[in-house]
Amino acid sequence: MTNALTPIIDRTRAQVERRRVRTPLSALEMAVGDRAAADPPRPLAPALRRAGGVISVIAEHKRSSPSAGLIRDDLALEDVVAAYERGGAAALSVLTEELSFGGSLRDLRRARAASTLPILRKDFIVDPYQVTESMAAGADAILLIVAALPPAGLAELYAQAQALGLGVLVEVHDRGELDTAVALRAPVIGINNRDLTTLRVDPGTTFALAPEIPPATVIVSESGWRTRAQLDRLQGAGVDAVLIGEALMRAPEIEAACRELTLAPAA
Numbered sequence: 001m002t003n004a005l006t007p008i009i010d011r012t013r014a015q016v017e018r019r020r021v022r023t024p025l026s027a028l029e030m031a032v033g034d035r036a037a038a039d040p041p042r043p044l045a046p047a048l049r050r051a052g053g054v055i056s057v058i059a060e061h062k063r064s065s066p067s068a069g070l071i072r073d074d075l076a077l078e079d080v081v082a083a084y085e086r087g088g089a090a091a092l093s094v095l096t097e098e099l100s101f102g103g104s105l106r107d108l109r110r111a112r113a114a115s116t117l118p119i120l121r122k123d124f125i126v127d128p129y130q131v132t133e134s135m136a137a138g139a140d141a142i143l144l145i146v147a148a149l150p151p152a153g154l155a156e157l158y159a160q161a162q163a164l165g166l167g168v169l170v171e172v173h174d175r176g177e178l179d180t181a182v183a184l185r186a187p188v189i190g191i192n193n194r195d196l197t198t199l200r201v202d203p204g205t206t207f208a209l210a211p212e213i214p215p216a217t218v219i220v221s222e223s224g225w226r227t228r229a230q231l232d233r234l235q236g237a238g239v240d241a242v243l244i245g246e247a248l249m250r251a252p253e254i255e256a257a258c259r260e261l262t263l264a265p266a267a
Helices: 003-022 023-036 078-087 107-112 127-139 151-164 175-183 202-212 226-237 254-262
Strands: 056-060 091-095 120-122 142-147 165-170 186-193 216-221 241-244
Touching: 003 127, 023 056, 023 127, 056 078, 056 254, 078 091, 078 254, 107 120, 107 127, 120 202, 127 142, 127 151, 142 151, 142 186, 151 165, 165 175, 175 186, 175 202, 186 202, 202 216, 226 254
Parallel strands: 056 091, 056 241, 091 120, 120 142, 142 165, 165 186, 186 216, 216 241
Antiparallel strands: none
16 A cells, blocks of 8 residues: 555544544444444445446535545535535545545444435444444444455445445455455445545446446456546446545536436436
8 A cells, every 4th residue: 555545544543533533432432323223324335236227326426636636615514515416426426534535433323313314424434433423423334444454354344334324335445455355245335446545436337347346346456437427437337336535526506517417318
């Protein structure tokens, strides 16, 4: 793990330690109990399975990124996620990483209050504290990046999420990481076309790895997608869902842009 990913993981671990001091785990566990009873997680995997053969869209709220810089900050989060839902998105992804992506846990809570869709917490989850934190803040699922975790740590966080009722999107970038994800029996596997060590995007990554994923698994392709034609090609390759953030966030009319991607192709 080198280059672009390493400093982000290091900063994440430091931030987690600061939050652990500010909000003890015991306080989060109490909040988890309250949330589990009043507002249990919305299942992610069933929402992403292709309905009638049409690929699903996970629409992402993302203000900025290390590769793109500032993407958009002139719209209220509530307006963005409402536009996504009206536009036919199957689920939401909300960036909560602060320093590189401009997100926060407050964004996650606001999205939860503004939408009925399952919400993926998009962050660098590297510590059990963050899994409990995700549940307490209203996430329905978390992202676990195989490249960011040793195998034992990945398995521990995955099991913890399952125990709390959270869905998990297990993200891979190459065949070795895919083997690790498959060994977990993860029901949802994301193929990220962006190499997190270099930030380069290669759409061919999805087409190379998708055929190696067990048939019952929900396959999500991430990074580099913008058009309905691209999604049709992914659909033909057996991909169930696509995660799109930057292209939607930059669109002049977010709802219309989302709807164009979620409509079934013409016969």
